Amino acid sequence: MPRLGTGDLRRIFENLDKNGDGQVSLEELNWLLEKISVHHSVDELELFIGKPSLDFDEFLHFYVSISWEGTTGNGGSESPEGNEGDDDQETDLAEAFKVFDLNNDGFISCDELQSVLSKLGLWNEGSGRDCNSMIRAYDTDSDGRLDFEEFKSMMLITFA
Known part of the structure; x- marks a missing residue:
């Protein structure tokens, strides 16, 4: 997944936050993940995230955790x-x-x-x-x- 800037992530967050409450629900987040061919159930997301919705800072943290550097566990360097x-x-x-x-x-x-x-x-x-x-x-x-x-x-x- 390419690294996105904070402005791009803010636009994605705002597009996902359909009701404008400053929170992205796991259903909304799962919809986005499905669009980019990442398939998880809402229950799996809740186990991973530990709560039913994310504010923008938590959304940024989630993004970092699933980005390339976040998933390799070693900063993208060789194992x-x-x-x-x-x-x-x-x-x-x-x-x-x-x-x-x-x-x-x-x-x-x-x-x-x-x-x-x-x-x-x-x-x-x-x-x-x-x-x-x-x-x-x-x-x-x-x-x-x-x-x-x-x-x-x-x-x-x-x-x-």
Whole structure:
């Protein structure tokens, strides 16, 4: 999962907080996780989180706990067994790629990128973001879309 800034996380939190009470319920959180292909029951989330809802600070803590550095337990560095950390990172990147590759054709198009970012509350027409330029920055074969290797390079360079 790519690292997001506090502003992006604030927008996601506000989009999830449908009733505007400053809390994201586990049902709302689970809805988001399902959208990015992370499947847990609400009961599993409650065991992990220990309460029925999260305020923004708790949401930030939850995000950090499930981000790459939070899940590797070693800051993303290599594990003592050798390259196992690299395998975990490759698996994480493959899972993230699948989230964006909506039609499962092995490529991420501008429409797919915009769709996923919209679902996460990170895209709107007034944002000034241009998905074509975002893709062109890492599209080494200039075909207008990202394959897995280009996506991996983008993620490793951008979020290293």
